[in-house]
Amino acid sequence: MGYVVLLGVALVGWGGFKKLNFPVPALLGPMIIIAAVKAFGMPLHSLPEYSSQFFQLILGLSVGAKIDRDKIKFLKGVFWPTMVTVIWTIGFSVVTTVLLVMLTNLTVPTALFGGAPGGIAVMSVLALAYEEADVAIIAMLQFLRLLLVAVSYPLLVRSFAGEGQQETAATDQCESELGEKLTVTAYFGIIFSGLVPGVLLIYFNVPAGGLIGAILGLGAANVIVNGRMKFSLIATLITQMGIGTTVGLRFTNQTIGQIVDLFLPVILFSTSIVLSGIALAFILRKMTKWDFATCLLCAAPAGFSQMISMAGDIGADVLKVSFFQVVRLLTVLLVLQQLFQWYLH
Numbered sequence: 001m002g003y004v005v006l007l008g009v010a011l012v013g014w015g016g017f018k019k020l021n022f023p024v025p026a027l028l029g030p031m032i033i034i035a036a037v038k039a040f041g042m043p044l045h046s047l048p049e050y051s052s053q054f055f056q057l058i059l060g061l062s063v064g065a066k067i068d069r070d071k072i073k074f075l076k077g078v079f080w081p082t083m084v085t086v087i088w089t090i091g092f093s094v095v096t097t098v099l100l101v102m103l104t105n106l107t108v109p110t111a112l113f114g115g116a117p118g119g120i121a122v123m124s125v126l127a128l129a130y131e132e133a134d135v136a137i138i139a140m141l142q143f144l145r146l147l148l149v150a151v152s153y154p155l156l157v158r159s160f161a162g163e164g165q166q167e168t169a170a171t172d173q174c175e176s177e178l179g180e181k182l183t184v185t186a187y188f189g190i191i192f193s194g195l196v197p198g199v200l201l202i203y204f205n206v207p208a209g210g211l212i213g214a215i216l217g218l219g220a221a222n223v224i225v226n227g228r229m230k231f232s233l234i235a236t237l238i239t240q241m242g243i244g245t246t247v248g249l250r251f252t253n254q255t256i257g258q259i260v261d262l263f264l265p266v267i268l269f270s271t272s273i274v275l276s277g278i279a280l281a282f283i284l285r286k287m288t289k290w291d292f293a294t295c296l297l298c299a300a301p302a303g304f305s306q307m308i309s310m311a312g313d314i315g316a317d318v319l320k321v322s323f324f325q326v327v328r329l330l331t332v333l334l335v336l337q338q339l340f341q342w343y344l345h
Contacts, residue, residue, distance in 0.1 A: 060214025
């Protein structure tokens with residue numbers, strides 16, 4: 001019965017936030033409404049311990065499906081802009097982490113995963129693997145940044161309206177023609193290729209191993225077979241709701257009080273990160289000569305899915321945006337997390 005009540009609350013949160021056109025409603029809706037219900041003293045059933053590992057695997061598969069041969073080929077023509085983006089992601093994340101630790105009472109894991117430009121879902125799942133990380137604070141840091149991006153970037157693009165839209169349409173058409181349609185057998189074979197390394201890394205207690213293993217395994221298989229992999233939207237929706245529910249259950253009255261105390265520095269840091277993304281966009285534009293909307297979303301320090309969705313809305317080149325967002329996400333997972341592990345040991 002406890003799980004039924006928890007599911008009902010999560011569904012109400014998702015439905016309400018979707019109706020209000022909030023970004024990532026399946027994640028933010030359950031997270032915020034469950035936190036609010038807990039704040040009013042209503043007891044809610046906890047999810048099983050293995051649920052976070054399950055969410056790692058599914059989220060990893062959904063991200064890995066976005067790695068394909070198109071992006072590997074695309075890398076050859078944008079090597080130096082890609083390197084600039086990687087260096088910016090590492091450097092600014094480290095600087096942000098150090099400043100947050102020095103100027104607030106946040107732990108190193110909380111500051112790192114809250115400041116890294118990886119998106120709400122991925123950073124929340126990563127943080128679940130570390131006891132010292134406050135997942136609720138991390139989710140709120142990521143949410144505030146996403147909100148700033150969602151509000152400010154379309155306004156910035158309006159001053160450059162009309163640029164690059166023909167290029168975008170051509171690229172999208174070209175992208176749709178690349179890759180082979182997958183048979184049912186090939187589809188599940190690629191899924192299996194992501195699950196195996198993910199499960200193995202979980203078994204060997206690698207932090208966030210399910211997420212990393214699933215991304216790399218499925219991405220590699222997708223590139224090898226040159227497939228057009230489309231991951232189940234229902235599975236993604238369920239995973240986002242699960243992550244939102246998990247994070248919402250981590251909220252306490254102490255957490256809410258801490259968020260209030262941190263409000264001003266968090267706003268300042270979030271604004272500085274967004275401004276740095278805008279600065280990077282101008283650098284990418286100078287290096288590539290692409291339209292401003294595309295460069296802006298390539299450099300945006302927010303979630304992958306939300307930036308791809310926004311790219312379609314404002315006329316940016318979806319292939320280029322998805323490539324740079326994948327690069328940023330892999331940098332966070334494969335470089336920043338390893339630096340963090342090295343620091344802890």
